[in-house]
Amino acid sequence: xxxxxxxxxxxGDPELLSLKAYRLIKEADxxxxxxxxxxxxxxxxxxxxxxxxxKTAKKHKYSQAAINALxxxxxxxxxxxxxxxxxxxxxxxxxxxxAAVLKASGxxxxxxxxxxxxxxxxxSFSIPLTFRGISSSVTIITGHEMDEKEESINWEAIANLKGxxxxxxxxxxxxxxxxxxxxHGMRAETPVAMIENGFTAxxxxxxxxxxxxxxxxxxEKVTPPAVIVIGDVVNVREKLTEQxxxx
Numbered sequence: 001x002x003x004x005x006x007x008x009x010x011x012g013d014p015e016l017l018s019l020k021a022y023r024l025i026k027e028a029d030x031x032x033x034x035x036x037x038x039x040x041x042x043x044x045x046x047x048x049x050x051x052x053x054x055k056t057a058k059k060h061k062y063s064q065a066a067i068n069a070l071x072x073x074x075x076x077x078x079x080x081x082x083x084x085x086x087x088x089x090x091x092x093x094x095x096x097x098x099a100a101v102l103k104a105s106g107x108x109x110x111x112x113x114x115x116x117x118x119x120x121x122x123x124s125f126s127i128p129l130t131f132r133g134i135s136s137s138v139t140i141i142t143g144h145e146m147d148e149k150e151e152s153i154n155w156e157a158i159a160n161l162k163g164x165x166x167x168x169x170x171x172x173x174x175x176x177x178x179x180x181x182x183x184h185g186m187r188a189e190t191p192v193a194m195i196e197n198g199f200t201a202x203x204x205x206x207x208x209x210x211x212x213x214x215x216x217x218x219x220e221k222v223t224p225p226a227v228i229v230i231g232d233v234v235n236v237r238e239k240l241t242e243q244x245x246x247x
Contacts, residue, residue: 002029002079004071004102006095008088008114011121012038012199021084021112029078032070036086036117036225038199064094068101075107088116092142092168116140118166121198121227125205126240128233129164135233137163143170143177143228159184164231171217171224178214181230186210191234196226207234 005024010016017040025031025043033041035054044050051070053062062070074081089095089111102109118140122129129138139161141153158165159181170177171194182188188211197203208216210230 001107002075002077002081004075004081004083004107004109005112006083006089006098006109007085007112008093008116009037009040009084009086010115011087011117011124012036012040013120014039014043016115016120016199017043018112018114021114024080024082024112025084027080028082029080030074031082031084032067032074033084034086037084038086040084064097067094068098071098071102072105072107075102085114086117088114091116091118091140117198117225117227118168121195122166122193122229124198124203125193125195126237127193127229128236128240129166129229131233131236134236135163135231137161138166139163140166140168143167143173145173153180155180156184159186164229164233167228167230169224170228171222171226174217174228175214178210181210186230190230191232193229193234193237194222194226195229196222198225198227 007021007024009021022043026045028048030049030051031044032051032053053067071081071083083098085093085095087093095111099109099111119129130136139158141158145152167177188209190210192208192210192213194206194213194217195203196206206213206216206220206222
């Protein structure tokens with residue numbers, strides 16, 4: 001029986017891939033990819049067996065149960081199986097679920113961390129998630145709970161956080177998520193940044209406030225994937241990107 005590697009591909013820029021992840025891509029007998037590995041696909045050697053298991057909120061090529069079973073099956077056929085995931089496997093990447101299945105099935109596995117888009121995408125637009133005197137904490141939540149799943153986010157607690165809030169997979173439920181934050185006391189004037197298609201040629205930034213971001217996103221026709229940053233750190237970007245005066 002072979003070994004399965006749950007590998008974080010980072011935010012999609014090949015230059016942000018770890019050396020270990022790069023080595024495993026070259027050495028793998030078979031690679032399973034998702035929709036968010038983006039430019040990292042260019043590093044996969046020609047002729048390598050690749051299985052596209054990409055999922056979106058509306059369309060699944062494979063169910064998660066099917067992916068879990070496929071990983072176990074492939075481990076019986078190959079020495080080195082790489083499951084390449086956008087971002088980090090353990091941050092809303094289903095890596096924990098897949099690891100649990102592999103463990104229960106007696107399959108040897110290893111997790112290779114990647115840079116999460118929750119951090120990298122805002123940084124690419126000069127938005128630091130922490131900043132002395134402004135924010136000393138970061139909370140990352142999903143904006144897309146499964147329909148059949150009972151709401152597990154404590155919006156009252158989230159709305160009263162003093163630090164930075166990052167929402168992943170939040171475009172589809174933007175209205176509901178913003179309404180929940182406002183209803184539980186977060187200021188309508190709280191700065192918000194939405195970054196669509198980070199680390200692609202189509203990447204763009206929409207700036208607003210909690211009270212205006214829904215209308216702004218609708219006007220700009222924002223589509224997934226997008227990272228949403230909520231908090232005063234959004235205003236730091238202006239200082240970091242302003243032109244130096246020529247004297």
